[in-house]
Amino acid sequence: MTEKNCVILYGNTIITMDKDRQILKNAAIKIVKDRIVEIGTKKKLIASNPEASVIGSENFMVIPGLINAHQHLTGDRLIQSCIPSSIKDTEAIFDWSVPIHASHSPEDDEISATLSLAESVRCGITFTVEAGTVAFPEMVLKGFETVGVGGSIGSWGWDIGDGPYADSTDGVIERQLQVIELTKNHPSVKGWVTLVGHDLMSDDLLQRASNLARDNLTNLTFHLSPHAGEASKYLEKTGMRPVSHINELGVLGSHVLIGHAVHLDNSELETLLHSNTAVASSPWAYLKLGQGITKFGRHPEFLSKGGRLCLGCDTENAGDSKDLLLTARLFAGLMQEAQLEIDKPTAQYALELITIGGAEALGLKEEIGSIEIGKRADMVLIDTSGPSWQPLAPDPVMQLIWGASSSDIDSVIVGGKLIVEGKKCKNFDELGLTDEAKSRQKNLLKSAGLNPRSYWPITTY
Ligand SMILES: [Zn+2]
Secondary structure (H helix, E strand, O other): OOOOOEEEEEOOEEEOOOOOOOEEOOEEEEEEOOEEEEEEEHHHHHHHOOOOEEEEOOOEEEEEOEEEEEEOOOOHHHHOOOOOOOOOHHHHHHHHHHHHHHHOOHHHHHHHHHHHHHHHHHOOEEEEEEOOOOOOHHHHHHHHHHHOOEEEEOOOOOOOOOOOOOOOHHHHHHHHHHHHHHOOOOOOEEEOEEEEEOOOOOHHHHHHHHHHHHHOOOOEEEEEOOOOHHHHHHHHHHOOOHHHHHHHOOOOOOOEEEEEOOOOOHHHHHHHHHOOOEEEEOHHHHHHOOOOHHHHOOHHHHHHOOOEEEEOOOOOOOOOOOOHHHHHHHHHHHHHHHOOOOOOOHHHHHHHHHOHHHHHHOOOOOOOOOOOOOOEOOEEEEEOOOHHHOOOOOOHHHHHHHHOOHHHEEEEEEOOEEEEEOOEEOOOOOHHHHHHHHHHHHHHHHHOOOOOOOOOOOOOO
16 A cells, blocks of 8 residues: 655664664654654565655664754844954844844845754754744744744744833733734744843733743743843842742743753752753853853753753854754763763763753654654754764764764755755755845845954955
8 A cells, every 4th residue: 555745764773762762773764744654674664665755875874853942043144153252242142133133124034034944954953943033923934934844933022121122011912922823823833932031021021921821832932041140130120030030920830941041059950940941051152152151051960950951053143053963062062071970971961952852841742853653754864974974883872972063964854845955955046045145144234333344354366
């Protein structure tokens, strides 16, 4: 018997990230429409499905689609690597990123999200959590659809200060409702409630946003404590540290994903653990912005104590790239450095964070994050034929996290569809975006009054 839309996928190694963390050899995966329906012997599956399309190579390592749990899809993307690294983190955000966001047109949002998601999927990222600074969610949704990946999307949410799209509490809640409505019937993109966070949200907004997320069976995400200054501001205003204050408001829980939470005291760490609140760590951003991750960060400890942690790449002038494998490697290094008592090697932790562990932190472990029957067919095929892979190591996870490069990713399947093949996006013309990105960068910098320069002289002959 043959089925329509049937694909058989195989490689030399399949890292499933299932409950038992099985790694399969001589195996193949059968996909019908957008789901994994069978996993079995390669020979048998190919023979019993003669009309299926077969995708694979004995050189491929197959892993689940990767999950980027904190990513700004607009704003910095079109001025990537433009903000000087010599300035303070708050200056980079409020004197550069925020004015650029304020200058974005709907078309800037679409091109920015498309570029960002295209870059992401070529690095194996099949699900992206937009971190909540989008002016035109319907245009960002178009970017998701053009590239063909899944994710969540939010909109600006702050009711303190006068930043772009800052609004009354009612106004912010209304914007959030509109995003939930926009994505109500979407098969792969979900509206989340997204606040900017930090100290730019009133207690009332935070409580209403948390209830809105709970009532609509979706998630709430916001930024908190990437640097030490936030704790002092909260202490001055409320007499409590940020996480403790927010906990008093009754907003924490398994539906909440806090971006950062780098600076935590013991009591805040315990609160996050006990309330089952998830944390998205973007370690490259903390390093690039000099926010103290190596001296004060407690994400490895949070994870080792059973905390719901996931990894993100954050915005372009913080992390600068969407290389999630490299982010996972950095996190494995931070865990090594922390010298904690842990129950498995750091590489295994790192791979979990960007696959099944990430999915669990986002409340999506039944849908994505592993190669298992019934799950969405999101998978990454890595070419292991190059010299850097020779000879293959006995532990493929160790080699993947410590030794592999995202440039070895050959193909990516999302929802059963091959959307990256031979390192190129198939759904649209990547090169077609080049000129447009260039002119939009120029216009944005001009309208925001910013003038980045090369540190070393550039001479045009
Ligand atoms: Zn962020």
